[in-house]
Amino acid sequence: MGQGARKAQPNGIEVEGLVREFKNGPRAVDGIDLTVEPGEIYGFLGPNGAGKSTTVHMLTTLLPPTAGSARVAGLDVATQGAEVRKMIGAALQEAALDPNLTGREHMKLQTALHGLPKAQRARRGDELIERVGLSDAADRRVGGYSGGMKRRLDLALALVHGPRVLFLDEPTTGLDPQSRASLWAEVTRLSVEDGVTVFLTTQYLEEADQLANRVGIIDAGRIAAEGTPAALKAEIGRPSVEVLPVDPARRPEAEEILLRFGTAVPASGEALSVRLNDGIEVLAAIVRSFDSAGIELASLGLNEPTLDDVFLAKTGRHLEGAGEADSGEMPLPEAEPAGAA
Numbered sequence: 001m002g003q004g005a006r007k008a009q010p011n012g013i014e015v016e017g018l019v020r021e022f023k024n025g026p027r028a029v030d031g032i033d034l035t036v037e038p039g040e041i042y043g044f045l046g047p048n049g050a051g052k053s054t055t056v057h058m059l060t061t062l063l064p065p066t067a068g069s070a071r072v073a074g075l076d077v078a079t080q081g082a083e084v085r086k087m088i089g090a091a092l093q094e095a096a097l098d099p100n101l102t103g104r105e106h107m108k109l110q111t112a113l114h115g116l117p118k119a120q121r122a123r124r125g126d127e128l129i130e131r132v133g134l135s136d137a138a139d140r141r142v143g144g145y146s147g148g149m150k151r152r153l154d155l156a157l158a159l160v161h162g163p164r165v166l167f168l169d170e171p172t173t174g175l176d177p178q179s180r181a182s183l184w185a186e187v188t189r190l191s192v193e194d195g196v197t198v199f200l201t202t203q204y205l206e207e208a209d210q211l212a213n214r215v216g217i218i219d220a221g222r223i224a225a226e227g228t229p230a231a232l233k234a235e236i237g238r239p240s241v242e243v244l245p246v247d248p249a250r251r252p253e254a255e256e257i258l259l260r261f262g263t264a265v266p267a268s269g270e271a272l273s274v275r276l277n278d279g280i281e282v283l284a285a286i287v288r289s290f291d292s293a294g295i296e297l298a299s300l301g302l303n304e305p306t307l308d309d310v311f312l313a314k315t316g317r318h319l320e321g322a323g324e325a326d327s328g329e330m331p332l333p334e335a336e337p338a339g340a341a
């Protein structure tokens, strides 16, 4: 470890005031600051056209910044390009796979390209093919691979030289849930077991939420919010609880009970809703209160703030694909309310 003045960690990322302007185009990246800690999975979440790929292209030295600076693994992307490229692996949106080559042939080329000693090439290639679950398809032409298989091969290619920092640009866009889950598992393994820093862009809230240690929300070239998924959601607010009494005549009583637990917020239809003063741990107490008052509920729903709520709060718009936000109705507990009815 260096003992220089910078607190730059061995394989983190530090970005300051980064700008990329295209000729006759937009200011695609409009002055962003961010820090990614070594070994962390950083989720760069934003809609189409937000500036995600442009940022990745600058951080991987494919595109010079118009202004600002970025260090990857302590190295300046503008002046130390060759050194940066030795430290990083990248699976970009436009994967450059040759449909006429097999998976194994791609690995062979890539290991040669990275200068691995001849004796090690085949073993390294096979090991990575195995790790991404492509052993059975290794000798088939890539033209016949599914989207998920191509993404996995692309990931294996990016790992050939054991990079300490990995850039993945929308690695799961268009993948089926199963392929997505297996890619998440491999990315998590790389971070947790190998200490690889992962900078991953996505349009999927769920992906950022579940996979990333920290999330930066990018919109129109600017970072709208940054933090752990939990902190970002907590910033937006506490969860809310919504109930619908079976008997409309008991609404006032139901409201009185609910208001013990939070403050009123708009609800759908005839339902009643409060934003909880505390976390969801009070849910059981709420259910018990309705039980002991003998108020039967047609439904009880818990609405957790989602990253889409965060996006909405920060940008005034919903993120595309926000449909997969994880909030929803909870079925009522099956335990019969003793003595109710």
Ligand SMILES: Nc1ncnc2c1ncn2[C@@H]1O[C@H](COP(=O)(O)OP(=O)(O)O)[C@@H](O)[C@H]1O
Residues within 6 Å of the ligand: 022, 023, 024, 025, 026, 027, 028, 046, 047, 048, 049, 050, 051, 052, 053, 054, 055
């Ligand atoms: N080479 C280019 N020339 C001009 N404009 C570009 C170029 N690349 C990207 N852009 C524009 O920059 C903005 C950000 O694009 P991009 O970084 O690809 O967004 P994302 O990856 O988040 O979808 C978009 O408005 C896009 O049209």
Ligand SMILES: [Mg+2]
Residues within 6 Å of the ligand: 052, 053, 054, 093, 169, 170
């Ligand atoms: Mg992109």
